[in-house]
Amino acid sequence: MLRPLRWLPCWLLMVLPAMADDYRIGFLAYRGEAQGRAEWQPVLDGLNRALPAHHFEGVFLTQQQLDRQLNEGRLDFVVTNPAHYVLSRHQGLNWLASWLDPRFGSARESVAATLLVRADSGISGTRLLAGLRVGAVHEQAFGGYLLVAEQLRRRGVAPNSLDIQFRGYPVDALVYLLRDGALDAAMVPACTLEQMAQEGLVNAAEFRALMIQADAPCVRSTPLYPGWSFAAVDSRNETLLRDITQALLAMKQQGRPLWGAPIRLDEVEQLLRDWQPDAGEAPTWQTLRRVLLGYWQWLAGLMLVLLVIALHHVRVTRLLLRRTDERDRLHHLIQSREQELARARQATLLGEMATGLAHELNQPLSAIQAYAQAGELMTGEQNSREVFNHIVSETERGADIIRRFRQWASQPLPGPDAFSPRELCRELAERLAPRARAAGVRLDVTTDEGVLLSVRPAVEQILSNLLGNGLDAFERRNQGGRLRLAAARRADGWRLTVEDTAGGVSPAVIEALGHTLPASRIHGMGIGLMVSYRLARRLGGSLTLVNVGEGTRAELFLPKEQ
Amino acid sequence: MHIYLLDDDPKVLAANGFLLKAMGFESQGWSEPERFLAEFDDQAEAVLLLDLAMPELDGLEVLTELGRRRCPVAVILLTGHGDVPQAVQAMKLGAVDFLEKPVDARRLAEVLARAQQQARVLGEQAGARLRVTRLSAREHEVVSLVAQGLTNKAIAEQLCVAVRTVEVHRASAMAKLEAANMAELLHCWQLSQG
Numbered sequence: 001m002l003r004p005l006r007w008l009p010c011w012l013l014m015v016l017p018a019m020a021d022d023y024r025i026g027f028l029a030y031r032g033e034a035q036g037r038a039e040w041q042p043v044l045d046g047l048n049r050a051l052p053a054h055h056f057e058g059v060f061l062t063q064q065q066l067d068r069q070l071n072e073g074r075l076d077f078v079v080t081n082p083a084h085y086v087l088s089r090h091q092g093l094n095w096l097a098s099w100l101d102p103r104f105g106s107a108r109e110s111v112a113a114t115l116l117v118r119a120d121s122g123i124s125g126t127r128l129l130a131g132l133r134v135g136a137v138h139e140q141a142f143g144g145y146l147l148v149a150e151q152l153r154r155r156g157v158a159p160n161s162l163d164i165q166f167r168g169y170p171v172d173a174l175v176y177l178l179r180d181g182a183l184d185a186a187m188v189p190a191c192t193l194e195q196m197a198q199e200g201l202v203n204a205a206e207f208r209a210l211m212i213q214a215d216a217p218c219v220r221s222t223p224l225y226p227g228w229s230f231a232a233v234d235s236r237n238e239t240l241l242r243d244i245t246q247a248l249l250a251m252k253q254q255g256r257p258l259w260g261a262p263i264r265l266d267e268v269e270q271l272l273r274d275w276q277p278d279a280g281e282a283p284t285w286q287t288l289r290r291v292l293l294g295y296w297q298w299l300a301g302l303m304l305v306l307l308v309i310a311l312h313h314v315r316v317t318r319l320l321l322r323r324t325d326e327r328d329r330l331h332h333l334i335q336s337r338e339q340e341l342a343r344a345r346q347a348t349l350l351g352e353m354a355t356g357l358a359h360e361l362n363q364p365l366s367a368i369q370a371y372a373q374a375g376e377l378m379t380g381e382q383n384s385r386e387v388f389n390h391i392v393s394e395t396e397r398g399a400d401i402i403r404r405f406r407q408w409a410s411q412p413l414p415g416p417d418a419f420s421p422r423e424l425c426r427e428l429a430e431r432l433a434p435r436a437r438a439a440g441v442r443l444d445v446t447t448d449e450g451v452l453l454s455v456r457p458a459v460e461q462i463l464s465n466l467l468g469n470g471l472d473a474f475e476r477r478n479q480g481g482r483l484r485l486a487a488a489r490r491a492d493g494w495r496l497t498v499e500d501t502a503g504g505v506s507p508a509v510i511e512a513l514g515h516t517l518p519a520s521r522i523h524g525m526g527i528g529l530m531v532s533y534r535l536a537r538r539l540g541g542s543l544t545l546v547n548v549g550e551g552t553r554a555e556l557f558l559p560k561e562q
Numbered sequence: 563m564h565i566y567l568l569d570d571d572p573k574v575l576a577a578n579g580f581l582l583k584a585m586g587f588e589s590q591g592w593s594e595p596e597r598f599l600a601e602f603d604d605q606a607e608a609v610l611l612l613d614l615a616m617p618e619l620d621g622l623e624v625l626t627e628l629g630r631r632r633c634p635v636a637v638i639l640l641t642g643h644g645d646v647p648q649a650v651q652a653m654k655l656g657a658v659d660f661l662e663k664p665v666d667a668r669r670l671a672e673v674l675a676r677a678q679q680q681a682r683v684l685g686e687q688a689g690a691r692l693r694v695t696r697l698s699a700r701e702h703e704v705v706s707l708v709a710q711g712l713t714n715k716a717i718a719e720q721l722c723v724a725v726r727t728v729e730v731h732r733a734s735a736m737a738k739l740e741a742a743n744m745a746e747l748l749h750c751w752q753l754s755q756g
Binding site: 358359362363364365366367368369370371373374375376377378392395396399 | 571577578642663666
């Protein structure tokens with residue numbers, strides 16, 4: 001109530017319809033009250049001149065003081081930087097004009113910040129700042145922190161990797177601290193250094209800026225952002241607002257306007273939005289982006305190599321699976337064929353044993369029968385005749401048993417089929433290849449083209465027995481060699497040869513094989529060989545065995561016509 | 563008539579010999595085919611009881627050799643069980659019959675009788691062949707034409723000789739073939755050809 005009273009004479013003199021009033025304009029004074037006053041006094045004076053009915057009083061405050069006074073409703077107008085304006089918008093600020101900084105001449109581009117280091121420090125790039133003491137005014141200061149921090153973040157330097165010290169207003173103090181070595185770097189609004197140098201406070205040559213951006217009146221480390229704003233706290237007195245705006249827009253310095261129309265602050269809002277949520281995560285992303293951009297050729301190459309390796313791996317795995325399947329299938333096939341052959345061999349063997357047994361037993365039976373019949377013929381005595389008669393009939397019964405046994409044991413061979421010996425030989429070689437390899441035996445197969453009419457399973461059994469005997473011999477000697485399987489077509493039939501270099505067989509075996517002897521009389525001969533010999537005969541062919549060189553040659557001959 | 567036994571098992575050989583003796587036949591036994599082929603009288607009519615399964619030379623080979631020599635020996639094969647294919651082949655080679663061991667005496671007696679019959683035929687054939695070999699080339703020619711049913715005159719025309727000459731050759735041939743008449747001549751000729 002005191003102040004209006006004091007201005008009362010003035011108010012009365014001017015006889016203005018509106019009531020003269022005191023208005024408090026809060027200026028953000030980042031360099032301290034004295035500097036702020038010096039800088040903004042012309043504006044205050046201009047307003048007071050243009051609107052003599054009102055009195056405008058300037059208060060020069062730090063950002064925090066401004067906030068506090070705004071909250072307390074003690075300010076009518078505010079002149080502050082755009083970030084602060086955005087941050088304080090909830091106070092209901094009404095934007096009247098944007099400051100056209102004479103140094104930049106544009107409202108859109110008139111605020112920037114500079115990251116200063118001492119000229120004689122070895123800090124040549126932002127990367128070297130890690131862990132160093134970096135001074136700033138306040139965590140919400142626009143030019144004194146946010147702009148530089150954002151720029152560092154874009155370059156992959158996380159603010160939390162620095163030892164940031166918030167030293168408070170005025171900004172000048174930061175420059176002094178830097179100069180005196182209490183800080184290694186300082187974040188200050190652009191032009192601060194130049195102004196201080198101009199005022200003779202510091203020597204600009206002692207400092208150096210990092211991240212220097214394109215030419216501007218002042219050295220700067222960040223792009224230019226929209227400039228300061230003049231805002232009204234209370235917008236109810238529209239006439240006043242219009243008058244003030246007009247006065248501001250009319251202000252000129254050296255023929256250049258000082259205030260312009262309010263401009264958009266999207267960039268600032270965007271910056272604040274990016275900054276607020278999480279200051280720690282973005283640098284990671286920035287680092288990643290920088291690394292990606294810097295090393296994309298290498299990364300692409302690496303990815304390509306990895307891709308190739310992955311593809312190769314997939315291919316190898318698929319091949320492996322396919323071959324494993326194939327091997328399993330072959331293994332099963334070979335096993336089942338071997339089992340079939342073993343069964344066939346057993347059947348043949350049983351037949352042979354039955355034949356031999358039948359023959360052997362038949363001989364004494366024949367003798368008994370002959371004697372009994374002779375006795376029956378020779379004796380005149382009734383009782384003796386009866387006895388001999390019994391002997392004869394019992395002998396016949398025995399012979400019948402043997403006959404039935406032999407019939408049961410020896411199965412007839414199946415009918416002949418036309419087949420290719422070449423194919424048969426190839427099949428056999430394939431089946432025996434693993435065993436031959438293990439024994440160090442080279443398996444050679446030479447076959448003629450053509451068709452053979454015979455019992456394929458029997459021929460297969462014979463050849464398999466002969467090849468098996470050869471391999472057995474190699475394995476017994478524990479010495480490798482050569483095993484040859486040949487199928488040659490002759491005018492009168494086929495000659496199938498199995499020849500080894502495994503040391504030969506005993507002449508006794510060869511001799512025994514030449515005779516049509518029952519099984520029990522063959523000593524020292526492989527069962528397989530004996531069975532093969534009998535089978536060959538049953539097929540209407542022949543099997544001969546001779547020792548040649550250092551091995552044995554077995555020849556199975558199967559005539560065209562049986 | 564001789565009865566030969568050939569079996570590689572001496573015990574069986576002895577038993578069969580004993581049986582034959584009981585049946586009233588004398589027999590001679592061999593256990594080695596080679597020795598048998600070397601020692602037996604290949605001109606005499608005989609019956610051979612031949613074992614099919616023998617080492618060295620089996621029954622079929624012995625049979626083939628007998629046929630090759632045109633011996634008047636009738637062969638009865640003794641086989642084990644189931645040697646049917648070989649038995650069939652043996653029959654083709656001229657065996658009288660085959661008996662499965664152990665041999666039944668009644669069947670043996672019956673087959674033996676047939677074999678003796680055949681041995682006699684074989685003997686006659688052998689005799690006829692022998693007599694035919696005595697003929698001269700011209701006599702041989704004349705007899706073959708006579709056997710075809712030609713008259714002396716027709717033969718004379720075909721051979722471009724006189725009828726008389728034919729008659730002389732014919733008489734000489736009848737004497738050499740020991741034929742008393744035309745029927746005997748033809749019989750002897752046919753035997754020699756069979």
